[in-house]
Amino acid sequence: xxxxxMGTELRCQCxxxxxRFIPPKSIQDVKLTQSGPHCKNVEVIATLKDGREVCLExxxxxxxxIIKAILARAxxxxxxxx
Amino acid sequence: xxxxxMGTELRCQCxxxxxRFIPPKSIQDVKLTQSGPHCKNVEVIATLKDGREVCLExxxxxxxxIIKAILARAxxxxxxxx
Numbered sequence: 001x002x003x004x005x006m007g008t009e010l011r012c013q014c015x016x017x018x019x020r021f022i023p024p025k026s027i028q029d030v031k032l033t034q035s036g037p038h039c040k041n042v043e044v045i046a047t048l049k050d051g052r053e054v055c056l057e058x059x060x061x062x063x064x065x066i067i068k069a070i071l072a073r074a075x076x077x078x079x080x081x082x
Numbered sequence: 083x084x085x086x087x088m089g090t091e092l093r094c095q096c097x098x099x100x101x102r103f104i105p106p107k108s109i110q111d112v113k114l115t116q117s118g119p120h121c122k123n124v125e126v127i128a129t130l131k132d133g134r135e136v137c138l139e140x141x142x143x144x145x146x147x148i149i150k151a152i153l154a155r156a157x158x159x160x161x162x163x164x
Binding site: 024027028029030031032033034035036040041042044058059064067070071073074075077078 | 106109110111112113114115116117118122123124126140141146149152153155156157159160
């Protein structure tokens with residue numbers, strides 16, 4: 001487990017980050033938490049479709065690509081006719 | 083309120099999206115949810131520092147910029163010496 005606790009916490013939630021690639025298809029959602037007084041790190045927590053939650057490394061190129069891919073799909077959805 | 087319910091739901095969580103700019107400083111975290119069988123839309127839900135949750139429009143340029151800014155800050159943090 002790389003995740004300490006859930007919810008709006010007063011400290012960092014990620015103890016470590018998952019280093020291996022996770023296919024976008026198995027990701028349900030991705031939460032980006034700003035750094036702040038509670039935690040000096042930006043934290044990225046993915047919820048997988050099987051319910052697991054994993055901390056991702058926000059500076060990893062594949063993590064940034066997954067986030068961009070989700071936003072790009074939103075654009076595609078809005079461009080396509082109903 | 084633009085948010086229907088919280089958690090891993092079986093339907094869309096956003097009824098409408100907040101259209102006005104929200105300063106990044108007042109955002110605690112941003113959750114991107116992929117489209118899927120539960121909901122045909124990509125959904126972006128921001129938690130503000132005052133605890134409110136608001137649905138954002140994933141195709142809005144300012145929303146995409148805020149997400150990029152959070153990721154860019156992660157990069158800055160990792161580049162800077164301790």
